[in-house]
Amino acid sequence: MAVNVADLDLRGVSEGLGKRELSSVEATEAYLRRIATHDPVLRAYITVTGDAALAQAKDADAEIARGKRRGPLHGVPIALKDLIAVAGVKMTSGSQVLADHVPARDAFITRKLKDAGAVLLGKLAMHEWAFGRPVTDGPFPTGRNPWDVRRAPAGSSSGSAVAAAAGLCAGALGSDTGGSIRGPAAMTGLVGHKPTYGLVSRSGVLALSWSLDHVGPMTRGVWDSAVMLQAIAGADPDDTSTRNATTQDYVQHLEDGARGLRLGLLKRYYVDFPGLNDEVRGAALTAFDVLRKEGATIDDVDAPSLDLAMVVWAPIMSESYEYHAETLRKTPEKFRDGVRTRLLLSALFTAQDVQRAQRLRARIGREVDALLSRVDALIFPGQAAPALKFEDFPTTGFAPASIRYTAPWNLLGLPRSSCRAASAARGCRSRSRSSAAASTTPPCCASRAPTSASPTGTGDVPIRRAGHCDGRVSRGRRQARPARVPDEADPGGRAPAHSPGRADDRQQQEP
Numbered sequence: 001m002a003v004n005v006a007d008l009d010l011r012g013v014s015e016g017l018g019k020r021e022l023s024s025v026e027a028t029e030a031y032l033r034r035i036a037t038h039d040p041v042l043r044a045y046i047t048v049t050g051d052a053a054l055a056q057a058k059d060a061d062a063e064i065a066r067g068k069r070r071g072p073l074h075g076v077p078i079a080l081k082d083l084i085a086v087a088g089v090k091m092t093s094g095s096q097v098l099a100d101h102v103p104a105r106d107a108f109i110t111r112k113l114k115d116a117g118a119v120l121l122g123k124l125a126m127h128e129w130a131f132g133r134p135v136t137d138g139p140f141p142t143g144r145n146p147w148d149v150r151r152a153p154a155g156s157s158s159g160s161a162v163a164a165a166a167g168l169c170a171g172a173l174g175s176d177t178g179g180s181i182r183g184p185a186a187m188t189g190l191v192g193h194k195p196t197y198g199l200v201s202r203s204g205v206l207a208l209s210w211s212l213d214h215v216g217p218m219t220r221g222v223w224d225s226a227v228m229l230q231a232i233a234g235a236d237p238d239d240t241s242t243r244n245a246t247t248q249d250y251v252q253h254l255e256d257g258a259r260g261l262r263l264g265l266l267k268r269y270y271v272d273f274p275g276l277n278d279e280v281r282g283a284a285l286t287a288f289d290v291l292r293k294e295g296a297t298i299d300d301v302d303a304p305s306l307d308l309a310m311v312v313w314a315p316i317m318s319e320s321y322e323y324h325a326e327t328l329r330k331t332p333e334k335f336r337d338g339v340r341t342r343l344l345l346s347a348l349f350t351a352q353d354v355q356r357a358q359r360l361r362a363r364i365g366r367e368v369d370a371l372l373s374r375v376d377a378l379i380f381p382g383q384a385a386p387a388l389k390f391e392d393f394p395t396t397g398f399a400p401a402s403i404r405y406t407a408p409w410n411l412l413g414l415p416r417s418s419c420r421a422a423s424a425a426r427g428c429r430s431r432s433r434s435s436a437a438a439s440t441t442p443p444c445c446a447s448r449a450p451t452s453a454s455p456t457g458t459g460d461v462p463i464r465r466a467g468h469c470d471g472r473v474s475r476g477r478r479q480a481r482p483a484r485v486p487d488e489a490d491p492g493g494r495a496p497a498h499s500p501g502r503a504d505d506r507q508q509q510e511p
Contacts, residue, residue: 004030005022005026005027005030005031006030006031006034006167006168007167008170009170009219009220009221009223009224010076010078010170010171010219010220010221010223010224010227010228011072011221011223011224011227013027013076013077013170014072014073014076014170014227017060017064017069017074017075017076018069018072020064023057023061023075024056024057024058024060024061024064024074024075024076024077024119025054025057025058025061027057027075027076027077027119027170028053028054028056028057028077028119028121029054031077031121031167031168031169031170032048032050032053032054032121034166034167034168035048035121035122035168038146038166038168039168041144041149042143042144042146042149042162042166042168043125043136043141043142043143043144043159043162044124044125044143044159044160044162044163044166044168045079045121045122045123045124045125045159045163045168046082046090046092046094046122046123046124046125046140046159047082047089047090047122047123048121048122049086049089049120049121049122049123050121050122052089052120053077053119053120053121053122056114056119056120057075057077057119060074060075060117060119061075063117069117070115070116070117071116071117071227071231072227073113073116073117073118073227073228073231074116074117074118075117075118075119076117076118076119076170076171077118077119077120077121077169077170078113078118078119078120078121078169078170078171078172078173078228079120079121079122079123079124079160079163079168079169079172079173080110080120080122080123080124080160080172080173081123081124081126081157081159081160081172081173081174081175082094082123082124082125082126082159083126083130083175083205083206084107084109084110084123084173084175084204084205084215085103085105085106085107085110085204085205086103086106086107086110086120086123087103087104087105087106087110088102088103089102089103089122089123090102090123091103091123091206092123092140093126093128093129093130093206094125094126094127094128094129094130094132094140094142095128095129095140095334095335095336095339096139096140096334096335097129097327097331097334097335099139103204105204106204107201107203107204107205108201108203108204108236108238108239109173109200109201109204109205109215109232110204112231112232112234113231113232115231116231118231121168121169124143124157124159124160124162124163124172125140125141125142125143125158125159125162126142126155126156126157126158126159126160127142127155127156127158127180127338127339128140128335128336128338128339129206129208129320129324129335129339129343130155130156130157130175130177130180130206130208131156131177131208131320131339131342131343132155132156132336132338132339132342133155133336133338133339133393133395134152134153134154134155134158134390134393135336135338136390138336142155142156142158142159143158143159143161143162144162145162145187145188145387146162146165146166146188147165147188147189147387148387150389150390151187151387151388151389151390152187152387152388152389152390152393153165153184153187153188153387154183154184154186154187154383154387155180155183155184156174156175156177156180156184157172157174157175157176157180157181157184157192157218158184159172160172160173160174160181160184160218161174161184161185161187161188161190161192161218162184162188164188164190164218164219164220165188165189165190165220170219170224171217171218171219171220171224171225171228172217172218172219173215173216173217173218173228173232174192174215174216174217174218175205175208175213175214175215175216176192176194176213176214176215176216176406176410177208177209177212177213177214177317177410178212178313178317178399178403178406178407178410179402179403179405179406179407179410181193181194181214181216181218181418182194182382182383182406182416182417182418183383183402183406183418184218185218185382185418186382186383186418187383187386187387188387190218190219190220190418191217191218191219191220191221191222191224191225191417191418191419192216192217192218192225192417192418193216193217193218193225193229193415193416193417193418194214194216194409194410194415194416194417195214195215195216195229195233195415196413196414196415197214197241197413197414198241198242198243198244198245198413199229199233199234199242199245199247199415200214200215200216200229200232200233200242200245201215201232201234201235201236201238201239201241201242202215202239202241203236203238203239207319207323208319208320208323209316209317209319209320210319210323211316211319212313212316212317212319212410212411214410215232216229217229217232222254222419223251223254225417226250226251226254227250227251229250230247230249230250230251233245233247233250234247257294257295258291258294258295258296259294259295259296260295260296261291261295261296261297261376261377262296262297262299262374262375262376263291263296263297263298263299263375263376263377263378263379264298264299264300264301264371264372264374264375264377264378264379265288265298265299265300265301265378265379265380266301266302266303266306266378266379266380267300267301267302268300268302269302269303269306269307269380269404270380270381270405271284271285271380271381273384273404275384275385275401275402276381276384276385277384277385277386279386280381280383280384280385280386281381283381284380284381288379291379298379299375301371301374301375301378303364303367303368303370303371304367305360305363305364305367306364306367306368306408308360308363308364309364309404309407309408309411310399310403310404310407311357311360312357312360312361312364312411313357313399313403313407313408313410313411314349314357314398314399315349315353315354315356315357316354316357316358316361316411317346317398318346318347318349318353318354319346320342320343320346321343321344321346321347324343325347328340328343328344338395342398342399345398361411361412364408364411364412365411365412368412368414380405381405382405382406382418382419383402383405383406383418384401384402384404384405385402
């Protein structure tokens with residue numbers, strides 16, 4: 001192909017493979033060259049599995065040549081956040097605790113991706129245990145924003161965002177407990193989709209908070225996100241939260257447009273929030289106007305109990321302390337200060353705090369469900385402010401203030417997407433009752449109600465038409481690239497000289 005593979009979105013790579021204009025080996029080699037050139041600065045990868053990726057690419061080319069292409073991901077090079085198990089490949093969760101842990105078997109979603117014929121380039125950087133803070137030093141740096149390497153890409157799926165945005169893979173998977181897919185997607189200009197709770201299995205995925213964790217795609221376009229979700233969604237007998245998972249064709253309605261959509265704007269809670277950056281607010285309001293011009297109706301709506309969302313989210317995050325308690329007691333020095341402090345703060349919540357939080361969680365769910373009986377989707381800005389410089393990132397507190405834009409939707413298990421402005425006005429449609437939608441600065445796509453495996457519990461939130469929601473995100477063919485991915489960082493954002501994020505030789509077991 002005349003076009004640089006790294007400048008294509010996943011759809012462009014997939015179509016090139018389908019038309020035999022590009023081989024999987026050529027695509028894989030192109031990404032590996034780009035990783036070798038730029039990752040010493042960007043620090044997106046913890047482990048690059050180049051030899052295995054080329055072997056998978058050769059197998060894909062052979063199958064495609066025999067006329068047996070498995071689908072749109074066959075032969076496409078992607079990468080995974082380093083808390084998703086790949087048999088025989090280190091899975092560190094960005095922590096010294098698991099610096100040399102090698103899983104014996106694939107996660108369920110890894111198997112699904114392999115069955116779809118995807119080529120796995122490696123494992124991506126992340127905030128430690130998906131709960132730490134951005135760092136530029138040590139063996140597990142969290143990645144640098146390719147648009148400005150002095151700035152953090154947000155977290156915790158930092159490496160997934162950097163790799164997808166900088167053309168170091170065609171698409172990536174991240175995880176989201178309070179905004180860890182959507183925040184980094186917003187800060188790097190990607191589509192980030194947090195699916196309905198229970199639609200995507202988490203067996204073989206290291207936990208942060210069992211009732212809040214979601215796994216989903218991070219890509220440059222909405223078609224890309226839809227086909228990745230298509231590959232990983234579905235019931236898994238090893239993850240009971242997926243027992244009612246119902247999948248659909250997530251690509252089918254991407255071109256339907258916004259005409260006729262009824263959208264609810266959470267103006268008081270989000271747009272009028274004093275902490276919302278003026279530039280972000282202006283971009284969001286402009287995007288809302290575009291949606292109106294495309295034929296959507298937008299009405300102001302409100303769920304008063306959303307004001308309590310963060311005091312609900314924090315006690316439920318005590319699940320994270322329960323997961324790490326024994327390891328924290330035995331080897332606290334293996335946790336960096338950021339994640340250790342947050343885990344210990346989680347231990348301070350009482351059983352009474354958690355029970356009150358669960359009741360309030362259900363109350364918020366009832367209010368939001370009432371809104372969704374009147375509108376097709378909820379829209380609002382995706383983040384409160386642009387990407388921060390590393391030195392400006394807060395070093396105290398349980399969570400950044402901007403998490404109010406993302407965490408409430410983990411509480412409810414509702415699907416939510418963060419999309420770029422060019423996609424927001426197109427294809428923002430769902431065939432059924434939908435849930436929260438948001439974007440980087442503009443609004444984006446609709447999704448829908450949770451399945452009965454919602455973390456709010458069966459009966460807490462009325463269930464309507466479960467199973468159709470996650471497909472109608474929005475339309476977008478190509479994503480803008482950073483004008484220049486630097487070969488060297490400037491003095492204000494210089495990367496450490498040693499090889500990025502390689503684990504040492506100490507053997508660890510999962511906690």
